Amino acid sequence: ExxxxxxxxxxxxxxxxxxxxxxxxxxxxxLRKAVERNELLVHYQxxxxxxxxxxxxxxxxxxxxxxxxxxIPPGTFIPIAEETGMIGEIGAWVLREACRQMQQWQSRYGWxxxxxxxxxxxxxxxxNLVGSIKGILEETGLKPEYLEIEITESMMMDAIRSSQxxxxxxxxxxxISMDDFGTGYSSLSYLKMFPIQKxxxxxxxxxxxxxxxxxxxxxxxxxxxxxxxxxxxxAEGVETKEQLDFxxxxxxxxxxxxxxxxxLSSSDVESKYLTIMDELSKEAxx
Ligand code: C2E
Ligand code: MG
Ligand code: MG
Ligand code: MG
Numbered sequence: 116e117x118x119x120x121x122x123x124x125x126x127x128x129x130x131x132x133x134x135x136x137x138x139x140x141x142x143x144x145x146l147r148k149a150v151e152r153n154e155l156l157v158h159y160q161x162x163x164x165x166x167x168x169x170x171x172x173x174x175x176x177x178x179x180x181x182x183x184x185x186x187i188p189p190g191t192f193i194p195i196a197e198e199t200g201m202i203g204e205i206g207a208w209v210l211r212e213a214c215r216q217m218q219q220w221q222s223r224y225g226w227x228x229x230x231x232x233x234x235x236x237x238x239x240x241x242x243n244l245v246g247s248i249k250g251i252l253e254e255t256g257l258k259p260e261y262l263e264i265e266i267t268e269s270m271m272m273d274a275i276r277s278s279q280x281x282x283x284x285x286x287x288x289x290x291i292s293m294d295d296f297g298t299g300y301s302s303l304s305y306l307k308m309f310p311i312q313k314x315x316x317x318x319x320x321x322x323x324x325x326x327x328x329x330x331x332x333x334x335x336x337x338x339x340x341x342x343x344x345x346x347x348x349x350a351e352g353v354e355t356k357e358q359l360d361f362x363x364x365x366x367x368x369x370x371x372x373x374x375x376x377x378x379l380s381s382s383d384v385e386s387k388y389l390t391i392m393d394e395l396s397k398e399a400x401x
Contacts, residue, residue: 143195145181150204154180157212158378159230161388162349162371165363170388172229172263174371175213176378177205197237206238207247214255214262216381221261224389231263231292239270245283252287259288263313266291268299271309278309285310295351297337306344314341318352321372325357335365342366 149155159173179187196202210232217230238244252259264284271277281291292313293306297320316337324330334350341348350362353372362370379387 139195142187142192143199143201146179146192146195146199146201149179149181150201150208152182154182155205155208156180156380157209157216158380159216159384160371160378161376161384162231162369163375164369165359165367170228171369172231173217173384174231174265174378175209175216175233177209177233193235197235200237202235202237203241206235207251209233210248211251211255214251214257217261218255218257220384220389221257224385226389227261229261229263229290230257231265231290233265233294234270236267236270239266239277239280240273244280245287248284248289249287260290263290263292265294265315267294268296268301268305271299271301271305274305274308277305281309281311292349297333306340306346311346313347313349315371316348316350316367318372321350321352321358321362324361325355331361334362334367338362338365338367 156178158176158178160176161170162172162174163169164171177189177193179189179192181187193202193205196205213230213232217228220226234244241247248262248264252262266281284291290312291310292315293311294315295317296314298317314337316334320330320334320337322330324334338348347368349369349371350358350367351371353359353362353370353374355374358372359370359374376387
């Protein structure tokens with residue numbers, strides 16, 4: 116059996132299809148309750164400067180702890196949230212939570228690094244995105260320069276509208292980074308049209324960087340291009356010393372990946388990175 120799949124083409128139904136639909140409907144119902152039941156939480160993955168090994172920022176990554184199924188990865192439930200329109204509410208929740216947390220870390224520990232938050236395609240195109248982000252910043256007291264928004268190439272299809280939104284966000288003082296760079300289909304010309312401060316090289320290019328000549332060439336070229344366009348560049352998914360060495364030798368600014376740290380819960384961030392500062396400030400004030 117063949118059925119139209121959205122506007123892009125056709126999908127073949129298999130015997131697994133019904134199972135899939137059931138699972139999706141089940142997840143959708145559970146996701147509606149997840150927000151009310153406080154089953155969502157945000158983890159934070161440190162981003163590290165290659166030059167001085169300091170944490171220069173953290174990426175907020177959404178987690179869903181289902182009471183029976185356990186941890187459900189964002190790749191599974193964010194598409195459902197997008198399809199059902201729940202992403203508006205969930206996305207606003209993530210933004211508010213990440214801003215609240217970073218503001219608290221700044222005021223308690225003097226930890227002045229930005230938090231970066233992923234936007235979904237629907238969220239990016241929602242009415243009054245800029246106004247709602249502005250509201251969240253005012254509500255949480257986080258200064259705009261400590262919020263970074265991660266967008267992807269596929270969101271930039273409507274170039275005129277996208278550049279308008281990005282310009283308004285930038286005028287507020289928010290930074291913009293291009294996530295999963297190199298995996299989208301859009302034209303490179305947006306790099307000069309849009310106010311983007313940072314490119315995040317997708318993990319798929321980093322994975323085999325020590326073995327694959329093509330990946331090495333692509334990554335070296337992205338780094339050089341970013342710098343020529345006066346943008347910073349961060350490599351995602353760095354897991355080994357060999358990958359880090361290649362990136363260092365090619366002038367990459369920052370890394371994010373398991374080699375340095377997995378995404379951490381708020382309390383793990385505090386015990387790993389913030390206790391010492393807290394103790395130091397106690398000592399200093401006693
Ligand atoms: P992303 O924004 O590209 O985030 C990076 C993903 O790579 C995260 O997966 C992170 O855990 C994973 N990662 C980081 N370092 C390594 C590494 O060294 N090795 C490997 N194998 N993986 C690494 P995660 O948390 O499962 O998130 C997957 C995707 O879900 C994100 O990709 C992002 O597109 C989306 N996502 C996560 N949180 C949110 C959110 O709050 N809103 C929206 N709209 N999307 C989100
Ligand atoms: Mg991201
Ligand atoms: Mg990414
Ligand atoms: Mg990715």
